[in-house]
Amino acid sequence: MKKVIMAIGAHADDVELRSGGTLAKYHQMGYEVFYVLATNNTAGAHTSQTALEHATQRRNEALEGARILHTEPIYLDFKETMFEKRGEREKLGFQTVDLRDYPEWGRDKAPIVCAQDLDEAVEEVAALLRRYEPEIVLTHSPTEKHEHWATCVLVLKAFGKARESVELGTLYAWAGSGTATVSIAPDFFVDITDTIQTKYTALSKHVSQGFREIPDPPNRARELYWGSFAGVRFAEAFMTLARGDEL
Amino acid sequence: MKKCIVVFAAHTADAELGAGGTMAKFVRQGYRVIVVIVTTSVGELVVEPPPGGQTVDSLTPRELAELREQEAYAAARIIGHELVFLRLNERFFTHQGNRHYVDFREEPPPVKLPGTGWFGSVSPDAPAFAKKAQEILLREEPEFVLTHPVTDACYEHYLVANTMTPAYRWALQREGVSIGKLLAWEADQDSRTFQMPITGIEDITGFREIKQEALLKHASRVNKSKLRLATARETHWGRTLRGLISLDPEQAFGEAFTRQCMRVGISHA
Numbered sequence: 001m002k003k004v005i006m007a008i009g010a011h012a013d014d015v016e017l018r019s020g021g022t023l024a025k026y027h028q029m030g031y032e033v034f035y036v037l038a039t040n041n042t043a044g045a046h047t048s049q050t051a052l053e054h055a056t057q058r059r060n061e062a063l064e065g066a067r068i069l070h071t072e073p074i075y076l077d078f079k080e081t082m083f084e085k086r087g088e089r090e091k092l093g094f095q096t097v098d099l100r101d102y103p104e105w106g107r108d109k110a111p112i113v114c115a116q117d118l119d120e121a122v123e124e125v126a127a128l129l130r131r132y133e134p135e136i137v138l139t140h141s142p143t144e145k146h147e148h149w150a151t152c153v154l155v156l157k158a159f160g161k162a163r164e165s166v167e168l169g170t171l172y173a174w175a176g177s178g179t180a181t182v183s184i185a186p187d188f189f190v191d192i193t194d195t196i197q198t199k200y201t202a203l204s205k206h207v208s209q210g211f212r213e214i215p216d217p218p219n220r221a222r223e224l225y226w227g228s229f230a231g232v233r234f235a236e237a238f239m240t241l242a243r244g245d246e247l
Numbered sequence: 248m249k250k251c252i253v254v255f256a257a258h259t260a261d262a263e264l265g266a267g268g269t270m271a272k273f274v275r276q277g278y279r280v281i282v283v284i285v286t287t288s289v290g291e292l293v294v295e296p297p298p299g300g301q302t303v304d305s306l307t308p309r310e311l312a313e314l315r316e317q318e319a320y321a322a323a324r325i326i327g328h329e330l331v332f333l334r335l336n337e338r339f340f341t342h343q344g345n346r347h348y349v350d351f352r353e354e355p356p357p358v359k360l361p362g363t364g365w366f367g368s369v370s371p372d373a374p375a376f377a378k379k380a381q382e383i384l385l386r387e388e389p390e391f392v393l394t395h396p397v398t399d400a401c402y403e404h405y406l407v408a409n410t411m412t413p414a415y416r417w418a419l420q421r422e423g424v425s426i427g428k429l430l431a432w433e434a435d436q437d438s439r440t441f442q443m444p445i446t447g448i449e450d451i452t453g454f455r456e457i458k459q460e461a462l463l464k465h466a467s468r469v470n471k472s473k474l475r476l477a478t479a480r481e482t483h484w485g486r487t488l489r490g491l492i493s494l495d496p497e498q499a500f501g502e503a504f505t506r507q508c509m510r511v512g513i514s515h516a
Contacts, residue, residue: 142440153400
């Protein structure tokens with residue numbers, strides 16, 4: 001196990017939103033930070049961009065956001081379940097997909113909602129965990145919707161596989177997504193009072209996501225809320241999903 | 248509210264694995280139990296031969312779907328519940344040892360599938376399932392609705408659970424309709440992301456044998472590992488019901504449930 005923290009999010013900005021302050025904090029504490037993006041980010045457009053334009057923009061935004069957190073993204077590029085084309089939501093597999101508009105990255109990868117059932121996809125994430133042997137792994141909560149849920153299950157399976165051969169620390173799910181179906185009970189809080197500005201700077205790089213203001217009120221409320229649990233001003237909260245030593 | 252339980256399960260055998268003892272118990276208490284099976288159940292890779300020695304992998308998806316429906320009927324005869332098949336196709340099916348993904352792909356599936364549509368997050372049939380679930384809830388006005396937990400690690404289980412929550416909430420808000428609790432059974436230890444807080448345990452002592460007999464009818468789906476996991480859960484919850492040191496010589500068995508969709512901005516007794 002190494003002094004490494006790895007955050008794995010479904011989309012560009014998920015990592016910053018839920019764990020940006022924590023990553024900055026652990027960097028201050030001497031940890032190496034890894035920022036992993038599971039999907040190819042064709043969805044989520046608020047503009048009339050093509051899938052390719054949008055995915056390109058989000059990829060660049062992730063790069064800028066990650067740099068603020070002293071790292072660079074690792075792109076896994078699993079396919080999203082849909083992509084946006086000129087404001088219309090198109091669903092992969094049910095309508096004719098204009099591949100001229102589709103990014104090169106992810107064309108040959110599995111859809112994220114199928115990845116957790118594919119050995120090669122699980123192995124890809126497990127290989128990352130084996131390579132960097134993180135003490136802390138952060139990802140989505142399994143109570144979130146679709147791509148977020150699928151990313152969580154993929155990471156959970158990969159964590160189980162990787163810990164058979166290397167020493168890993170703890171896998172945590174981050175709390176407080178607006179897409180959660182049920183609440184989770186966090187058991188790990190990180191005081192981000194002195195790194196919250198870094199988090200906001202990283203978030204501000206995700207221009208395509210149309211945050212009206214940063215800090216945006218719902219996130220600010222969550223940071224204050226979890227801070228009250230931890231007895232600090234601002235906190236990010238996590239729930240233990242799996243431990244490296246429970247084989 | 249009627250003396251009725253409606254169970255929404257993604258695949259054949261799911262309902263029996265999660266709540267078979269409870270279903271058997273309530274049937275014998277005079278309840279009408281209706282199990283709605285959402286998919287064609289052709290996705291799972293089970294290679295143990297069913298009775299007669301035929302391996303599942305040698306069957307076409309249509310044959311496999313038919314076999315699984317026959318198994319479901321055989322199990323239903325033992326427990327005493329009714330069956331409704333929605334027959335939506337899953338993301339993938341297994342044919343001649345290969346797993347074929349049919350959802351999210353552009354190419355047509357290489358083998359004709361038995362179902363009536365796709366069931367997935369991008370599928371137009373996910374809303375269709377929600378509508379069907381709403382119709383059933385309004386028609387039956389069940390005292391209990393049982394389904395998968397939202398923390399299940401199987402995608403189709405997760406989708407059924409997540410579709411049921413808004414469908415149930417919608418049905419609750421209809422005027423003049425009375426529907427009871429929405430409960431999620433406990434997922435297998437190897438098929439869950441984390442354990443939901445358990446809010447109720449049903450004592451199935453005396454009904455577990457019926458459940459076991461029904462499960463054995465699902466020969467192409469329920470293998471020894473699934474039976475072992477089910478037994479571990481039943482024993483654990485039975486012990487929880489009776490206490491670690493029990494004066495009762497009879498070993499107890501239980502099934503655990505989590506209440507979902509509790510009073511979220513709705514008026515519901």
